[in-house]
Amino acid sequence: MVATVLHEIPLQGGDVTDGVVRIADTVRRPICRSSPAVHALLRHLEAVGFDGAPRLVGMDATGREIITFVPGTAGLTVHSVTDEALGSLAVLLRRFHDATEGFPLAGHRWEGGSNDDDVPEVIGHCDLTPENVIFQGAEPVALIDFDLARPTTRAFDVVTTLRHWAPIADPVDRHPLLRHVDVGARLRLFCEAxxxxxRTRRRLLPLARLRFGRSYEVMRARAAEGGGWARLWEDGAGERIRRAAAWLDTHEDELHAHLV
Ligand SMILES: Nc1ncnc2c1ncn2[C@@H]1O[C@H](COP(=O)(O)OP(=O)(O)O)[C@@H](O)[C@H]1O
Ligand SMILES: [Mg+2]
Known part of the structure; x- marks a missing residue:
């Protein structure tokens, strides 16, 4: 009998979860509080034929979740910062939200986090950073890392995504590839796609402000628990939120003009 040696390749790019590895065409991740809910969501997405998320394979002998590895590139590249990529990301997020309709909004235990004050409509990804989208060229093919998914409104998940992708951020905190983009035009492009x-577009900027205040509080509380969140906080996450909120205040009228 020949023993199969499974090589574990550490995956870079995550902010928070230690120990994400690739083995052959699967990814192994430590589980968290929301994993049972996320696993039910991934099974639902598979059942309704949504192809923009990894499939849940199961659990391994060491208690990690096993999901399919999606080939491509995560993070910001010259391809993923294009207007074409942003429009396609909006379409993918729309398809994801639509695919979650029919999934129970109550009865699951999610990780929690900030939200708006409206009644949840869908399951939002709620953490669509560039590192959590897999691209093949300019085409976003999958959303990954559903640890922070939870019931929310479409508008709240759109704002969270735009925070990273428009981006709604002070230029000093932006990735160089996004430093000089026309944020207002990108907000409009995303909303159109x-x-x-x-009516919802007009609510986005007030919602962005509400979200900044709430994310600051949530992140500070999570940082107090230690681990990856504490590292993020020490690395200046709170200050970046404050600067982004100030930048939004300064530019709100100009951005708003793109949303009416
Ligand atoms: N299913 C997957 N397919 C391809 N790459 C993945 C997959 N899951 C994770 N990765 C890669 O590993 C990185 C970290 O994984 P992620 O699940 O986002 O963990 P974290 O909670 O640390 O952000 C991702 O940014 C991505 O580059
Ligand atoms: Mg991630």
Whole structure:
């Protein structure tokens, strides 16, 4: 009998979870509080034929979740910062939200986090940073890392995504590839590709402000628990939120003009 040696390749790019590895065409991740809910969500997405998320394979002998490895590149590249990529990301997020309709909004235990004050409509990804989207060229093919997914409104998940991708951030904190983009034009492009109703578009910037205040509180509380969140906080995550909120205040009228 020949023993199969499974090589574990550490995966870079995550902020928070230690120990994410690739083995052959699977990814192994430590589980967290929300894993049972996320696993139910991934099974639901597979059942309704949504192809923009990894499939859940199961659990391994050491208690890690096993999901399929999606080939491609995560993070910001010259391809993923294009307008074309942003429009496709909006379409993918729209398809994801639509695919979660029918998934129970109550009865699961999610990781929690900030939200808006409206009644949840869908399951939001709620953490669509560039590192959590896999691209093949300019085409986003999968959303990954659903640890922070939870019931929310479409608008809240759109704002969270735009925070990273427009980006709604002070230029000093932006990735060089996004430092000089026209944020207002990108907000508009995303909303059009998502087909967000005009009424919701007008709410986005006030919602962004609400979200900044709440994320600051949530992140500070999580940082107090230690681990990856504490590292993020020590690395200046709170100050970046404050600077982004100030930048939004300064530019709100100009950005708003793109959303009416
Ligand atoms: N299913 C997957 N397919 C391809 N790459 C993945 C997959 N899951 C994770 N990765 C890679 O590993 C990195 C970290 O994994 P992630 O699940 O986002 O953990 P974290 O909680 O640390 O952000 C991702 O940014 C991505 O580059
Ligand atoms: Mg991640």
């Amino acid at each position: 998502y087909d967000l109703p005009p």
